[in-house]
Each structure stands twice: as structure tokens, then as C-alpha cells.
Amino acid sequence: MKLTAPAQDALPIGSPFDFRISKVGKVDETDIQSALESGEWGFFHSFTTGTAVDGPGVRLVAWLTGCQFRCAFCHNPDTWKLTNGTPVRIERALEVVKQYKHGLQVMKGGLTISGGEPLMQYRFLAKLFPPSSRRGSIPRWKPMVTSATA
Ligand code: SF4
DSSP states (O other), X not given: OOOOOOOSSOOOTTXXXXXXXXXXXXXOHHHHHHHXXXXXXXXXXXXXXXXXXXXXXXXXXXXXXXXXXOOTTOSOGGGSSGGGSEEEEHHHHHHHHHHHHHHHHHTTOEEEEESSOGGGGHHHHHHHSOHHHHTTSSTTOOOEEOOSOO
């Protein structure tokens, strides 16, 4: 795996480039396959903070890359190619999400994953949404995945 770990001098929370701290040039096919199989890396196109139209309450939305559907009405064609995203380690993604968690809970919102087709990275998502966040043990933290296949 040639993907590099995120830099330590991360951008401040709220920066539209916050998830883009590990921008790499060309990622080869073997690395992509390995990243998808392990779920240790996610490919992020971008993210939006404070949206009220992507689920209940106020949402943090992460847009993942990769989609095989090519819908005629797609408004995110720049997310189709997995390599248009920045590879981000699961630890870093969890760290960023955790920093938003309290604020989103107060605003009765949560994290929404969109794309692209997020389920192309289902192993990464399984790590991003641990079982406790799915069973309702954190009732006001409402994780959501928007997907053409869900
Ligand atoms: S599933 Fe979504 S991201 Fe993929 S082509 Fe269709 S509309 Fe676009």
C-alpha cells in the first residue's frame, strides 16, 4: 500500500479542505483495491457543514467518490471516478467526525454520507459507523448514508 498517512498539521475544523489533508497524485489500481478491501482508507471528494437538506436536523455531509451508475440526471458527475477523491485514513475521518459530534447532537442532526455511490466503500463505512451508532445507543446522533442501492 503506497497511500500516505495524513499530515499532522491538519487544517482547522470547518475548512472546506479539512478532509483533503493527504492529497496524493496518482493512486495505482493495486492500492485502490487494497484500500477498498481493507476499509482502512476512504476516498473523499469533499464535505459540507451545516446543511439542513441532507437528513434530519443540521448535517455534516461527506461526499465520497466512486460511482458505477452514470445516471442521466446526476448532478455530481465529478464524484464518479474514485481517484477524484482524496484518500483519508479511517482514524483521521473518525477524529474529524468526533469533533463535530457534540454540535450536531445539539442541533439534532448528524453525519450524512453521500457521493458518488457510498456503498462502493462499504467496508470503510462499517468502520466509520460502529455498531453503537447504528443501534440507537446514541439516540440523537443520526448517521445516514444516501445511496442509489440502499
Ligand atoms: S447514483 Fe448518484 S452519484 Fe451515481 S450517477 Fe447516479 S446520481 Fe450520480
